Amino acid sequence: MHFIAATALSMLAMQAQAKTVKVMVGQGGLKFTPDNIKASKGDTIEFSFYTSTHNVIQGDATKACNPVDKGGFFSGDMKVTSGKGTKTFTVKVDSTDPMYIYCGVGQHCQAGMTAVINPKADGDVKSYADNAAKADKNVTPKGDAFGGTVADAKLEPTESGSMVSTKGVSSMSPTGGAMTTGSMSGSATPTNSKAAPSSTGAASNLEGQLGAAVAAAAGLAAFIL
Numbered sequence: 341m342h343f344i345a346a347t348a349l350s351m352l353a354m355q356a357q358a359k360t361v362k363v364m365v366g367q368g369g370l371k372f373t374p375d376n377i378k379a380s381k382g383d384t385i386e387f388s389f390y391t392s393t394h395n396v397i398q399g400d401a402t403k404a405c406n407p408v409d410k411g412g413f414f415s416g417d418m419k420v421t422s423g424k425g426t427k428t429f430t431v432k433v434d435s436t437d438p439m440y441i442y443c444g445v446g447q448h449c450q451a452g453m454t455a456v457i458n459p460k461a462d463g464d465v466k467s468y469a470d471n472a473a474k475a476d477k478n479v480t481p482k483g484d485a486f487g488g489t490v491a492d493a494k495l496e497p498t499e500s501g502s503m504v505s506t507k508g509v510s511s512m513s514p515t516g517g518a519m520t521t522g523s524m525s526g527s528a529t530p531t532n533s534k535a536a537p538s539s540t541g542a543a544s545n546l547e548g549q550l551g552a553a554v555a556a557a558a559g560l561a562a563f564i565l
């Protein structure tokens with residue numbers, strides 16, 4: 341029992357801090373906004389796409405506009421005819437090592453569509469862009485998206501749920517829609533903060549919140565085990 345409780349608590353501690361970092365791709369020009377992206381281990385980076393066709397590719401640190409040799413991620417091409425696209429691409433951050441990203445469409449990489457996640461120094465963002473400007477090729481992986489999740493932007497739970505509610509409970513799962521609601525349904529946790537504002541939002545009693553959170557975490561643990 342103690343082991344399960346401790347596991348649930350440590351999972352809770354990890355999840356409670358996780359956040360969604362939003363990055364705009366191609367909003368107002370050939371660029372990522374921001375291009376110096378700070379994310380912690382466990383965070384999710386959510387890319388939104390704007391007019392034109394763009395993609396996001398994890399690039400080789402020393403070969404700008406070329407994908408990493410192994411692993412990495414690729415959003416696939418996102419064609420948007422007007423404004424903000426209806427699809428997002430999300431990537432889970434499981435390390436704080438720098439990740440170099442670019443858009444592989446046309447000459448977008450050379451033109452400034454580069455960014456760095458967790459650069460060792462802020463100057464690395466510009467260095468990578470400078471190298472990209474000189475790259476002789478812009479290389480896009482073949483095939484479909486990999487290394488992340490393409491989703492309908494309107495179904496993102498972060499839009500209506502976890503951003504608004506209490507940190508302890510709702511932010512437990514910034515990304516995983518179906519699994520989250522399933523595993524947490526036994527507790528008093530609201531799946532929609534607007535529909536049930538009182539159960540967590542109004543609770544000023546810390547023990548009550550913690551209890552609910554632990555129950556939710558235990559449910560999650562049970563679900564996984």
Ligand SMILES: [Cu+2]
Pocket residue numbers: 366393394395443444445448453
């Ligand atoms: Cu692009």
